[in-house]
Amino acid sequence: MTSSASLVQAVELAKIIKNRERFERLYAYDPYPYQQRFHETGSQANQRLLMAANRIGKSYCGAMEMAYHLTGIYPDWWKGRVFHKPITAWAGGVSNETTRDIVQAELLGSPDDPEAFGTGSIPRSCIVKSERKPGVPNAKSVVLVKHKSGLNSSLFFKAYEMGVDKWQGRSVDCVWLDEEPSRELYSQAVTRTLDRRGMVYMTFTPENGMTETVASFMNNLQVGQSLDNATWDDASEKITTLSGAKGHLDEQIMAQILSAYSPHEREMRKHGRPSIGSGLVFPVNESELVVEPFPLPEEWPRIAAIDFGWDHPTAVVWVAWDREEDRVYVYDTYRQSKAPPHVHAATIKTRGPWNIVWPHDGHRKDSMGNPGLAEQYRTLGCNLLPFHFENPPALGEKKGGNSVEVGIMEMLHRMEKDQFKVFATQSDWWEEFRMYHRKEGKIVALRDDLMSATRYAVMSLRFSTEGKNPVWDRELKYPQLGIV
Numbered sequence: 001m002t003s004s005a006s007l008v009q010a011v012e013l014a015k016i017i018k019n020r021e022r023f024e025r026l027y028a029y030d031p032y033p034y035q036q037r038f039h040e041t042g043s044q045a046n047q048r049l050l051m052a053a054n055r056i057g058k059s060y061c062g063a064m065e066m067a068y069h070l071t072g073i074y075p076d077w078w079k080g081r082v083f084h085k086p087i088t089a090w091a092g093g094v095s096n097e098t099t100r101d102i103v104q105a106e107l108l109g110s111p112d113d114p115e116a117f118g119t120g121s122i123p124r125s126c127i128v129k130s131e132r133k134p135g136v137p138n139a140k141s142v143v144l145v146k147h148k149s150g151l152n153s154s155l156f157f158k159a160y161e162m163g164v165d166k167w168q169g170r171s172v173d174c175v176w177l178d179e180e181p182s183r184e185l186y187s188q189a190v191t192r193t194l195d196r197r198g199m200v201y202m203t204f205t206p207e208n209g210m211t212e213t214v215a216s217f218m219n220n221l222q223v224g225q226s227l228d229n230a231t232w233d234d235a236s237e238k239i240t241t242l243s244g245a246k247g248h249l250d251e252q253i254m255a256q257i258l259s260a261y262s263p264h265e266r267e268m269r270k271h272g273r274p275s276i277g278s279g280l281v282f283p284v285n286e287s288e289l290v291v292e293p294f295p296l297p298e299e300w301p302r303i304a305a306i307d308f309g310w311d312h313p314t315a316v317v318w319v320a321w322d323r324e325e326d327r328v329y330v331y332d333t334y335r336q337s338k339a340p341p342h343v344h345a346a347t348i349k350t351r352g353p354w355n356i357v358w359p360h361d362g363h364r365k366d367s368m369g370n371p372g373l374a375e376q377y378r379t380l381g382c383n384l385l386p387f388h389f390e391n392p393p394a395l396g397e398k399k400g401g402n403s404v405e406v407g408i409m410e411m412l413h414r415m416e417k418d419q420f421k422v423f424a425t426q427s428d429w430w431e432e433f434r435m436y437h438r439k440e441g442k443i444v445a446l447r448d449d450l451m452s453a454t455r456y457a458v459m460s461l462r463f464s465t466e467g468k469n470p471v472w473d474r475e476l477k478y479p480q481l482g483i484v
Contacts, residue, residue, distance in 0.1 A: 026121055032234055034234040035057065036079075037228060039061075041080070041228060042080035042199060043080050045199075051272050051273070052229065053234075054270075055232075056230055058205075059178050060106060062176050066091060066107060067122045069153075070086075070122060070147070071126050071145060071147060072149060081199060086154075087147075088153070088173055089155045090158050090175045090176070090189070091104075092158040092159055092175075093177075095160070096133065096136045096159045100136060100157075102178060104140055106178075107155070126145050127143060127145060128146055141157055167185060173199075174200075175189045175192065175199070178202075178204065180207070181202070181213065183213050208274075221446060229273065231270060231434070232249055232254055233430075234427075236249045237249065254270075267285075273435060279438050281412075281443055290423075290424050291424065293423045300322055300329075301323065302319065302352075302466075303318075303319055303356075303457055304318045304319070304351070305457035305460065306453060307359060307449045307453040307456070312449055315453045316335075317453040317454045317456075318457075319458065328420050328458055330420075330422040333426050334347055341380060345381060355385055356384045358377075358384050359402070359456065362377075374388070389456045407459045431447075436451050
């Protein structure tokens with residue numbers, strides 16, 4: 001082969017590679033961990049919400065999932081819902097224009113450039129044909145997509161401004177709502193999927209605060225529903241994608257984006273949580289609590305606390321106490337649902353033999369008269385204290401009770417006085433912290449398992465122990481606390 005022929009071949013190969021990168025983005029999707037987790041929820045839940053910060057790829061995530069379902073082409077790492085046949089799907093946004101500029105653009109490519117058609121999440125080779133939407137320049141109303149079975153899937157673009165009546169009639173397999181819909185429209189979308197046992201998933205930043213739609217997921221999550229939260233940290237340069245690539249947000253970019261928002265918007269834009277203001281249990285900026293992990297001095301006492309669960313997770317928190325500064329550090333956490341005690345115990349014992357605080361329901365025996373959970377965990381080798389959690393007793397009192405508000409106020413006081421820190425690596429803890437809120441003055445007891453365990457630990461520092469191998473001694477006396 002001559003050098004000129006080799007050059008021509010190299011040029012042709014480069015064109016092929018470039019076209020694949022441009023028109024087959026589906027095969028190059030390299031998700032962040034939060035995106036993988038959201039996709040995976042589809043295997044269990046048919047109503048899903050990804051409530052996320054701005055600029056981290058939530059719409060991209062939604063578009064990629066839709067492309068997988070339309071084509072039937074799923075990657076090897078996929079653990080979410082799988083449609084084995086062609087589907088009928090809807091994708092929508094607030095207005096015809098935003099649906100075109102965001103949803104359509106993510107799925108098909110920039111609507112303003114005819115040459116970009118097919119550069120979205122749906123491969124150009126899979127697009128059979130499309131129809132224009134009357135009265136909306138460059139917008140599409142429907143697209144036929146080749147499914148791997150050889151038949152075609154149908155994707156219809158819709159807008160909330162069309163009215164609820166335009167979301168009626170047809171049965172569909174999958175609905176993607178990018179931006180928050182009204183409760184009425186969301187209910188209509190769910191209804192359209194019921195007879196096909198389909199799914200509805202939403203991707204949005206909660207710009208409108210604690211709306212009815214947001215509140216229904218945050219305060220009253222039902223079987224078959226899931227709520228995922230993602231923040232700037234989930235797309236930062238500290239995070240790696242499936243292939244090992246670094247996140248796209250660095251400190252400079254985040255600072256530039258944040259400067260464009262007013263102060264009251266920044267928490268919502270950065271953390272993807274509704275602006276519920278005084279409704280937050282801990283109205284404290286995260287930056288005041290977060291610390292990077294560091295080696296903990298052996299002389300710092302430590303203690304763990306567990307919150308028992310099944311459908312809602314069993315949660316454990318490990319805390320270190322800098323006595324000299326009277327500062328508490330949450331340095332490790334564990335959270336898992338629908339697993340028996342021996343599974344949790346195996347993990348707990350890898351963290352060290354620290355004393356473990358537990359709530360009063362650990363005494364409760366089941367209908368067969370089996371020992372309570374506390375005794376089960378002790379049998380499995382976990383170092384649970386010989387008595388259930390109580391707040392520190394007041395001077396002259398023998399018992400402290402288990403008031404939630406007393407513990408909350410102690411934690412908040414420590415946060416405000418720079419006496420409470422959490423390692424930046426504890427993503428599950430931060431997720432719960434961001435969503436921990438009140439409704440009509442009362443704490444919403446949902447997705448609060450790590451928060452409860454943290455409260456037990458902070459209020460039980462008097463039982464923390466030092467050293468590499470501390471062991472609880474049942475013979476220890478605490479006469480000043482009424483424990484003899």
